[in-house]
Amino acid sequence: MKLFRKFISLDEALKTVLSYANGTEIEEIGFDDALNRVLAEDVHSPIDSPPFDRAAMDGYAIRGEGSFGASPDNPVFLRKKRRGGRGEKENEDVVEIREGEYLPIQTGMQMPEGSNAVVMLEYTKERDTELEIFKPVTPGKNVSFKGEDVKKGEEVLKEGRLLRAHDIGMLASLFKRTVKVYKRAKFGIISTGDELSEPKESFEGEKGIADVNSYVLAALLKKIATPYRIGIVRDDYEEIKNAISCSLEEDCSGLLISGGSSVGKKDFLADAIEDLGKLVFHGVAIRPGEPTGFGLVNNKPVFVLPGYPVATISAFELLVRPFLYAMHGVKEERSKIFAIASKKIPSAVGRTDFARVKRICTEKEYYAEPISVSGSGILSSMTKSDGFVVIDENKEGIEEGEKVEVNVWEYR
Amino acid sequence: MKLFRKFISLDEALKTVLSYANGTEIEEIGFDDALNRVLAEDVHSPIDSPPFDRAAMDGYAIRGEGSFGASPDNPVFLRKKRRGGRGEKENEDVVEIREGEYLPIQTGMQMPEGSNAVVMLEYTKERDTELEIFKPVTPGKNVSFKGEDVKKGEEVLKEGRLLRAHDIGMLASLFKRTVKVYKRAKFGIISTGDELSEPKESFEGEKGIADVNSYVLAALLKKIATPYRIGIVRDDYEEIKNAISCSLEEDCSGLLISGGSSVGKKDFLADAIEDLGKLVFHGVAIRPGEPTGFGLVNNKPVFVLPGYPVATISAFELLVRPFLYAMHGVKEERSKIFAIASKKIPSAVGRTDFARVKRICTEKEYYAEPISVSGSGILSSMTKSDGFVVIDENKEGIEEGEKVEVNVWEYR
Numbered sequence: 136m137k138l139f140r141k142f143i144s145l146d147e148a149l150k151t152v153l154s155y156a157n158g159t160e161i162e163e164i165g166f167d168d169a170l171n172r173v174l175a176e177d178v179h180s181p182i183d184s185p186p187f188d189r190a191a192m193d194g195y196a197i198r199g200e201g202s203f204g205a206s207p208d209n210p211v212f213l214r215k216k217r218r219g220g221r222g223e224k225e226n227e228d229v230v231e232i233r234e235g236e237y238l239p240i241q242t243g244m245q246m247p248e249g250s251n252a253v254v255m256l257e258y259t260k261e262r263d264t265e266l267e268i269f270k271p272v273t274p275g276k277n278v279s280f281k282g283e284d285v286k287k288g289e290e291v292l293k294e295g296r297l298l299r300a301h302d303i304g305m306l307a308s309l310f311k312r313t314v315k316v317y318k319r320a321k322f323g324i325i326s327t328g329d330e331l332s333e334p335k336e337s338f339e340g341e342k343g344i345a346d347v348n349s350y351v352l353a354a355l356l357k358k359i360a361t362p363y364r365i366g367i368v369r370d371d372y373e374e375i376k377n378a379i380s381c382s383l384e385e386d387c388s389g390l391l392i393s394g395g396s397s398v399g400k401k402d403f404l405a406d407a408i409e410d411l412g413k414l415v416f417h418g419v420a421i422r423p424g425e426p427t428g429f430g431l432v433n434n435k436p437v438f439v440l441p442g443y444p445v446a447t448i449s450a451f452e453l454l455v456r457p458f459l460y461a462m463h464g465v466k467e468e469r470s471k472i473f474a475i476a477s478k479k480i481p482s483a484v485g486r487t488d489f490a491r492v493k494r495i496c497t498e499k500e501y502y503a504e505p506i507s508v509s510g511s512g513i514l515s516s517m518t519k520s521d522g523f524v525v526i527d528e529n530k531e532g533i534e535e536g537e538k539v540e541v542n543v544w545e546y547r
Numbered sequence: 548m549k550l551f552r553k554f555i556s557l558d559e560a561l562k563t564v565l566s567y568a569n570g571t572e573i574e575e576i577g578f579d580d581a582l583n584r585v586l587a588e589d590v591h592s593p594i595d596s597p598p599f600d601r602a603a604m605d606g607y608a609i610r611g612e613g614s615f616g617a618s619p620d621n622p623v624f625l626r627k628k629r630r631g632g633r634g635e636k637e638n639e640d641v642v643e644i645r646e647g648e649y650l651p652i653q654t655g656m657q658m659p660e661g662s663n664a665v666v667m668l669e670y671t672k673e674r675d676t677e678l679e680i681f682k683p684v685t686p687g688k689n690v691s692f693k694g695e696d697v698k699k700g701e702e703v704l705k706e707g708r709l710l711r712a713h714d715i716g717m718l719a720s721l722f723k724r725t726v727k728v729y730k731r732a733k734f735g736i737i738s739t740g741d742e743l744s745e746p747k748e749s750f751e752g753e754k755g756i757a758d759v760n761s762y763v764l765a766a767l768l769k770k771i772a773t774p775y776r777i778g779i780v781r782d783d784y785e786e787i788k789n790a791i792s793c794s795l796e797e798d799c800s801g802l803l804i805s806g807g808s809s810v811g812k813k814d815f816l817a818d819a820i821e822d823l824g825k826l827v828f829h830g831v832a833i834r835p836g837e838p839t840g841f842g843l844v845n846n847k848p849v850f851v852l853p854g855y856p857v858a859t860i861s862a863f864e865l866l867v868r869p870f871l872y873a874m875h876g877v878k879e880e881r882s883k884i885f886a887i888a889s890k891k892i893p894s895a896v897g898r899t900d901f902a903r904v905k906r907i908c909t910e911k912e913y914y915a916e917p918i919s920v921s922g923s924g925i926l927s928s929m930t931k932s933d934g935f936v937v938i939d940e941n942k943e944g945i946e947e948g949e950k951v952e953v954n955v956w957e958y959r
Contacts, residue, residue, distance in 0.1 A: 165747065166746075166747075166762075167747065167762055167765070167766075170766045170769065184926070185756070185924065186755065186756070189924075191923075191924060242854065242855070243740070243742060243756070243854055243855070243924075244742070279924040283924070283925065284924060284925045284926055284927050285926075285927055291927065291930065292930065297957065299766075299956055299957060300763055300766035300767045300860075301763065301860065301926070301929040301930050301956070302930055303762050303763060303766045304759045304760075304762055304763035304766070304856050304860075304926060304929070305759075305926055305927070305929075305930050306746075307746040307757050307758065307759045307762040307763070308746070308757050308759045308856070308926055309746075309757070310744075310746045310755065310757055311746075312746065312747055328655070330655060330656070332722075334578075334718075334719040334720070334721075334722045334723075334724065335577065335578075335579065335724055343598065343722065344597070344598070344655070345719050345720050345721070345722055346719065347716045347717075347719045347720045348716075350578075350579055350715050350716055350719040351712055351713065351715060351716035351719070353579070354579075354582045354711075354712035354715045354716070355712045357582065442654065442655055443654070443655070444716050444720070448712075448713065448716075467957075468908070469957070470884065470906045470908060470913065470933055470934070470953070470955050470957075471908045471913055472882065472884050472913075473885075473911070473912070473913060494882045496880070496882060496883045499885070499950055500885070501882065501883055501884075501885060511603075512597065512601075512603060512655075512691040512695070512696060513695065513696045514596070514696055514697075514713070514716060514717055514720055515696050515697055515703065515717070517713040517716070517717075518703065518704065518713050518714055518717050521882055522882070538911055541882070543882045544711055544713070545709065545711060545879075545881070545882075
């Protein structure tokens with residue numbers, strides 16, 4: 136049996152994988168299909184928004200100067216503007232409000248020429264074509280000015296942004312029919328191990344070990360890329376090599392292969408990568424997740440992940456996710472979520488710990504409680520937790536009461 | 548022109564809409580299709596997981612007691628167990644380890660009968676069929692015991708949970724082929740307004756106002772329900788009534804209709820709801836979003852939302868989203884994200900404010916900076932913000948340095 140060549144630090148592993156994160160291609164899609172996609176262009180507004188001055192309230196469009204001095208005892212009287220020459224609708228462009236005139240207007244409507252303020256209904260009384268105003272309004276009051284939201288040419292969304300609902304709305308408001316986004320890469324997912332059974336097909340009762348990894352990895356991947364679940368391959372060197380080659384000859388941009396990545400007799404994965412391409416590293420000082428490796432086959436990235444699901448999830452969060460985000464051009468930072476450690480969280484110097492924590496939220500404070508079981512076979516430590524804390528390799532655990540940054544699961 | 552009957556408080560509006568949130572039906576789907584769906588059953592494990600004692604490390608399975616006293620100067624010697632009677636593979640069930648015996652074992656493999664510990668490779672030297680051990684291991688060391696992760700019959704996931712990637716893995720590990728989840732409701736989405744243009748079809752240049760709301764609402768809805776975007780209906784009472792009726796005769800479970808919900812001349816929406824069914828309330832003391840209403844047509848929920856996108860988003864977050872989560876049976880609480888207000892955030896007593904904030908994250912602190920523009924026409928206040936703070940109607944603003952809870956956009 137051979138031992139890992141060496142354990143490299145998480146920092147080094149991360150730097151290494153990121154150096155291989157070549158961006159995906161760019162495609163142009165309808166703005167309304169772009170939710171959760173990564174923007175591949177800076178979007179500048181082709182128009183002023185709003186495109187004209189418009190009423191921000193329901194009321195009457197007037198020249199504000201004409202209302203000065205108005206009070207309940209001493210109201211100002213205005214007469215209704217007669218319609219312009221052409222067109223039937225109220226507030227047509229051709230209408231021009233002069234001193235002493237007004238026109239009814241609704242929120243969002245274009246301000247008629249000459250008007251510069253909207254007096255609200257509650258400060259007025261309208262009789263036929265006469266308006267009584269009880270309160271002065273300054274020019275500009277209750278008006279949204281042309282370009283107030285976005286000016287023509289202004290940068291509204293930056294390349295690298297993960298588009299959210301509001302951005303879709305912004306693109307709609309600018310009549311930006313299509314946007315350039317980074318293509319979602321397709322990743323093959325293989326689980327290896329003679330002991331594994333397919334949970335969808337067979338139930339082998341008390342004795343079966345289900346393939347968990349390919350399902351977890353597919354679900355984790357889905358957020359940013361397209362999973363292609365190949366399924367279980369048994370512990371046979373040629374079969375494994377064949378599966379790796381085949382999946383990378385397909386249109387997959389990369390591969391996540393798990394199991395058999397520790398240093399037992401059947402550790403074929405690292406050897407297979409080396410045989411087929413280049414093994415860049417194997418063994419990272421993270422816990423759980425030490426037996427994680429990375430290599431290139433057909434110049435495509437291959438992550439060798441541990442057999443235990445918890446270790447695989449740890450390696451995914453610490454290495455694969457940052458790689459995928461870099462590959463897909465995400466340039467956004469997440470908001471940090473700080474919490475107070477409710478208990479000591481032990482860890483060893485020299486390795487980075489992936490500590491699962493539960494939230495305890497009070498009205499004013501967020502506490503992170505470590506999940507005591509730490510075995511990488513304990514999948515319930517994931518489902519019982521609300522997120523994880525990364526404990527730096529230079530730190531000897533987290534003290535009770537210490538402030539920590541929590542990576543909340545549902546946040547992603 | 549008529550005024551809103553009265554503005555009800557956000558609390559009252561929320562209580563009211565939630566009282567109409569009838570749960571959706573239950574459907575049974577494959578566990579691997581259940582990501583982001585809401586669980587409609589308590590899941591109890593049908594098996595012990597792991598289903599047997601297994602090695603948690605690569606090494607040698609032994610009876611731990613036999614290693615007591617071992618040291619580099621005084622190693623313990625064990626002999627390799629000869630294969631059992633039937634079967635070819637190593638570690639077959641029939642093998643039983645007795646005192647003085649060992650068997651090589653890999654992480655995840657079933658512990659052979661009689662063994663109770665795994666001694667790691669680095670503390671041993673193997674020669675042919677003899678093992679030298681330099682360090683004692685206590686019984687139970689490096690072993691995952693049967694049921695250690697999940698015990699047979701144990702509740703692993705609760706009804707009302709929004710299933711995440713780890714849960715899919717947990718379901719796989721239990722061979723739980725299908726799960727019951729709440730059906731995603733289909734909601735119609737209508738924008739009203741003569742001024743609106745369809746951003747996908749026409750670009751009317753400097754003078755057009757795009758339909759933003761139906762796109763934003765569809766994108767917001769997608770997370771939990773199925774949007775059915777009907778599009779723009781013009782400000783015509785009969786057309787609006789017709790569109791509402793039609794969409795609710797379809798298989799829609801409810802409707803979001805926006806625009807024309809303030810109190811101008813063309814406020815047909817509230818009237819139409821009253822005509823067709825029942826208007827429950829109209830006007831909520833939230834800002835932005837005052838002209839929000841709620842009613843029932845064909846006993847299906849109809850939200851009347853403001854014309855301005857920012858006001859519509861505010862009403863969505865404060866009323867529609869909680870309604871949708873209740874309707875879909877979500878029983879999970881979110882983790883709270885606290886931040887420190889970097890500036891005073893003004894608001895008025897008597898209404899609930901929906902204040903957009905930007906994040907400023909330092910190594911140890913999260914600050915929330917209010918976006919100064921507050922007009923509900925300013926869509927860029929949404930895209931420039933990272934989340935929102937709800938300011939209670941009894942509070943007169945937030946002081947600089949005050950701790951606030953931030954609802955981060957990308958978090959949802």
